[in-house]
Amino acid sequence: MVLEKLGSVLRKTTDKIANAVFLDKNLVDGIVKDLQRSLIEADVNVGLVMELSKKIKQAAVDERLKGVEKKEHIIKLLHDEIVMILGKKRDLVLGKWDVFLLVGLYGAGKTTTIGKLATYYSKRGKKVCAVGLDVHRPAAPEQLKQICDKAKIDCFIDAGEKDPLKIWKKFENEFKKYSLVIVDSAGRDALDKELISEIKKIAKVVKATESFLVMQADIGQAAKEQARAFKDAAGVTGVIITRMDSTAKAGGALTACAEVEAPVVFIGTGETPADLETFDPESFLSRLLGMGDLKTLMEKIHSVMDEKEIQRQQEKLQSGKFTLRDLQTQLEGMEGLGSMDKVLGMIPGLGKVKDKIGEGALEGQQAKVKKWKHAINSMTEEEIENPEILEKQTSRIQRIAKGAGCSTSDIRMLIKQWKMLKEMIKSQGAMIGGKMDQKMIMKLARKFGRKMRM
Ligand SMILES: Nc1nc2c(ncn2[C@@H]2O[C@H](COP(=O)(O)OP(=O)(O)O)[C@@H](O)[C@H]2O)c(=O)[nH]1
Ligand SMILES: [Mg+2]
Known part of the structure; x- marks a missing residue:
């Protein structure tokens, strides 16, 4: 792409x-x-x-x-x-019997797309065949046949016949054996009266359940006029954009179709029969961003936070206090989101970071969080509320380390990080007028977690 x-x-x-x-x-x-x-x-x-x-x-x-x-x-x-x-997503719902008519200008990719659609629907249990009604170009029937052979589907052509409707009539009885018939049609250099009338005639006779306009992504925003014209004049129900693999202007073609409410149903991303994808704006963007679902992350961040707890935290912070107990709550909140690498995968941009740090480092981070939790659990209420007293008394640190099964330097690191976080919160709090909530602290907690790793 x-x-x-x-x-x-x-x-x-x-x-x-x-x-x-x-x-x-x-x-x-x-x-x-x-x-x-x-x-x-x-x-x-x-x-x-x-x-x-x-x-x-x-x-x-x-x-x-x-x-x-x-x-x-x-x-x-x-x-x-x-x-x-x-644009808006349009789901295609197929019945027992469907006829797809592919229309579009010369070289848009109609015939190639037939091979792709045939492959796509064969895989999904449809019995597919294709019929060649492009009577304008002498080589068209042979091209369609080759493409169908490759996709291993049956193909009906008549190279000698110049009337597309007669070709259809000739094979009409055969089509009953299939559940999806895909019709190739002749293009033109532009959408003119002749082409409109031909499309309408063919669509009526073949009883097309879907008429798809095929356009190449290279045409960019020019797709707008074409999509509008084919939709209004020829009753096109969906658009297939080809060559999404070969042009940086693809954004123009996609957004242009959205502007005229001609839903893009498939995109072609190469020349082989497998290079076809259904088009869904939401997942298209997610993939473009290369990250997990943004919505899921936001919902999760909200769901792990208890409203009362937020209130309590806010009051506490307004009075300028941030204890190890509060840090513990944050750590637990992070755990509620799932494993650390999953969380990272969901935070915009951090998906990449995740790859860079590698799994070992992430596990290390998770282990650290666990250690801190044990350490806080080994402290007295007094120590949790006033961690400063720990700095002065090595014996306390030794006792906690022993209880938590970690080293004294782990405990010193925890205190150091708590102090840093407290400072950060203080400065942020001042900046935004003393208003601070748990979400903000969580974000900071994450940030500070990152600082430690790198
Ligand atoms: N790279 C790329 N080439 C494509 C794609 N779809 C079609 N083509 C090429 O575009 C050219 C014209 O395709 P064709 O199916 O003959 O167009 P038609 O005149 O509309 O039937 C051929 O060389 C195809 O191989 C695509 O998704 N990606
Ligand atoms: Mg063709």
Whole structure:
């Protein structure tokens, strides 16, 4: 997929938002600029790009949202807006008997796509055949036959016949043996009256259950006019975009179809029969971003947090206190999210980090978290509430280390990290007017976990 560059910019953008200590105007402006450049490079309509930019900038200055909530909101907004400009998903529901009619201009990839669709539906239990109604190009029947042979499906052609409807009639009885008949049609250089009338005639006679417009991704935003015209004049029900593998402008073709509400149902990603994928904007974006499902992560972050606990934490923090007990709660919250590598996989951008650190290091991190928990459990209430007393008394540290089954340097590290975190919270708290919630601390806790590893 040649939209990789856009994917990497989107990933970086999400990362920058998630990791920003404070979302100030400069940062947001920079992010929006990068985003604009890469979307326009991917051939997305400038108007759509400007709208998206405006929404993000507005959200960034929205006073009703603070801290993590605001970051989450912006990331989600970005995600949802891009899914929207990519279009709506249309699920194809096939019956006992279906006829697909493929239409489009010369060289769009109709005949090649027949081999792909045949392969796709054969695998899903359909008995598929193809019929060649491209009577304009002399080599067309032979090309279709070769493609069908490769895909191992039956093919009906008549190279001598110049009337497509007669070809259909000739084989009509044969088609009853199949559950999906895919019809190849003749293209033109442009959508003219002759082509419209031919498509309509064929669709009526073959009783097409779906008429698919095939277009190559290279045409970019020009796909808009074509999709609109074929949809309005020839009753096209879905679009198949081919050559998604060979052009950076694929974003133009996809978003253009969305603009005229011509749903993209499949994308072609190569020349072999296996190079076909159903199109779903949501999973397309997820893949582009190369990360786990953003929504799942956000839902999980919310679900592991108890409202009362948030309240308690907030009050505590406002009074300027952050004890080891609070740290313990955070660690438990992180555990509630699942294993560390799973969590990392779900945090935008960290999926990559995960690969870089490798599994061993992650296990090490998990082991550390476990050790800290044991250590905190081996402390007295007094020590948990006022960890400062530990720094002065080596005997206490020795006792805790023994109880928790770890070394004294582990305990010193824990205290050091707790102090760091406390400082971070204090400075962040001051910055956002003393308002601080557990989500923010969790984010910080994660950040500080990362600092330790690298
Ligand atoms: N790279 C790539 N090439 C494709 C794809 N789909 C079709 N093609 C190529 O595009 C050219 C035209 O395809 P064809 O099926 O003959 O177009 P038609 O005139 O619409 O029937 C052929 O060389 C195909 O191999 C695709 O998804 N990726
Ligand atoms: Mg053809």
